[in-house]
Amino acid sequence: VAGVRPLDRQHLLEQLAERLRRRGFPHPDAAAVALAARARSGQDRPAFACHLGLAEGHLARIEAGEVPLDELPEQLRSPPDGHP
Amino acid sequence: MHPTKRPRLEEVMQGLAAGDVACTWALADEFGVELARVVRRLLQDMGRRDVAAEPGRVEGLVLDIAFHLLDHGAAWDPAGGALPWVWAERAVRSLVARDVGHRCTGDDAEAVAADAPDGPPAPASDPTIDDLAAADPMVGLLVEAIARAGSDRDVAVHLEYGIQRACGDPSPAHTVAEAFGLKPDNVRQIDHRMRRKLRALADQDDRFRELGGLRWLA
Numbered sequence: 001v002a003g004v005r006p007l008d009r010q011h012l013l014e015q016l017a018e019r020l021r022r023r024g025f026p027h028p029d030a031a032a033v034a035l036a037a038r039a040r041s042g043q044d045r046p047a048f049a050c051h052l053g054l055a056e057g058h059l060a061r062i063e064a065g066e067v068p069l070d071e072l073p074e075q076l077r078s079p080p081d082g083h084p
Numbered sequence: 085m086h087p088t089k090r091p092r093l094e095e096v097m098q099g100l101a102a103g104d105v106a107c108t109w110a111l112a113d114e115f116g117v118e119l120a121r122v123v124r125r126l127l128q129d130m131g132r133r134d135v136a137a138e139p140g141r142v143e144g145l146v147l148d149i150a151f152h153l154l155d156h157g158a159a160w161d162p163a164g165g166a167l168p169w170v171w172a173e174r175a176v177r178s179l180v181a182r183d184v185g186h187r188c189t190g191d192d193a194e195a196v197a198a199d200a201p202d203g204p205p206a207p208a209s210d211p212t213i214d215d216l217a218a219a220d221p222m223v224g225l226l227v228e229a230i231a232r233a234g235s236d237r238d239v240a241v242h243l244e245y246g247i248q249r250a251c252g253d254p255s256p257a258h259t260v261a262e263a264f265g266l267k268p269d270n271v272r273q274i275d276h277r278m279r280r281k282l283r284a285l286a287d288q289d290d291r292f293r294e295l296g297g298l299r300w301l302a
Contacts, residue, residue: 007116011140015147016109039109063105 012036025065030072034062037076052076085118085167085265094162100150101158108150112143118262119146122169126180135184148179165237170263226300229292233281234274237264242278245271246300 013032020028020035038048038059045063049056052075061067062076085093093115099107112119123145124136135141152175153160153168160168169176217224230239241264248256257268264271279301286296295301 007112007120007143007146008139009113011143012109012112012116012147015140015144016112018144019108019147019151020105035106036109036113039106039113042110044104045106 020065027065027068030067030069031063031065033069033072034059034076038063085115085262087265089115090265093168097153097157097160097162097168100154101160103154105154108147108154111150111153112146116143116146118167119149119169121262122176123149123180126177127184130181130184132184141183145180145183148183149176152176152179163236165240165264167263167265222294222298225292226295226298229282229285229295230278233278233285238274238278240264241266241271241274245275 013036016036017028017032020031025031038045041048041051043051045059046056049059052059052073054073054075058067058073062072096107096110096114100111120142123142124133127133127135149169149172152172156172156175157168160171164171217227230242233239234242241260244263245256245260248259255268257271260266260271261268266274282295282301286292286294286301
């Protein structure tokens with residue numbers, strides 16, 4: 001039956017970054033990684049920031065695409081389950 | 085969609101309504117199978133099954149739906165019973181059509197306009213049940229009888245099932261089941277029960293007697 005295949009998470013991440021880019025996010029790749037990681041954690045931003053040991057404002061800036069990918073905190077580069 | 089996923093869906097929709105962009109990922113990742121099924125069905129309807137084979141295209145369309153719900157999902161009412169992507173079906177169809185370059189109908193064009201980031205919610209250009217009831221006393225009487233015959237959910241299921249059948253849907257029970265998070269057998273049972281109550285109402289209440297001859301009750 002068509003439609004039962006799960007989605008490819010890598011493609012999903014790339015497509016999320018593309019949509020953030022269209023919405024004017026300066027660094028959409030980094031924002032996509034952070035947003036996906038938080039979504040998978042099931043936490044809101046304050047809790048996820050606390051979990052990562054980041055200031056909430058810093059996480060907010062990452063999610064808003066204000067932080068380049070190469071400045072992404074290590075905690076977000078290698079999420080615990082190894083996949084965004 | 086399995087009914088046990090419904091609470092999580094409502095939680096994600098609340099997040100989208102609050103403008104939490106992370107919830108676009110949550111919706112696409114956790115409900116991707118359901119959303120992709122809708123996307124693939126629409127692509128098939130448009131004769132563009134080839135698009136689904138392109139890497140990333142289905143994922144992109146699923147995210148387009150998620151972003152549409154980020155922009156407009158605050159108007160979705162969980163008590164209404166319909167899944168968000170069914171509730172936004174016209175806009176979803178337009179998103180897919182626009183992506184694959186399919187010709188848009190007038191309705192689709194309205195939905196595309198509503199998809200603009202700051203645009204208004206999709207206007208309802210099709211007549212509503214209330215419009216039809218106001219225009220035709222017999223329809224008004226039938227709608228009143230249906231409202232008496234069951235719970236809000238059963239009424240919605242019965243109406244949608246009847247509409248799908250009238251529109252020539254080859255699998256109306258499956259369509260409605262998907263929309264309401266039910267099994268097709270449940271949909272048929274609800275419809276059967278509703279029609280039985282309507283026939284009883286027509287038999288027992290003079291006000292509704294003239295409904296007895298309608299095919300809708302057969």
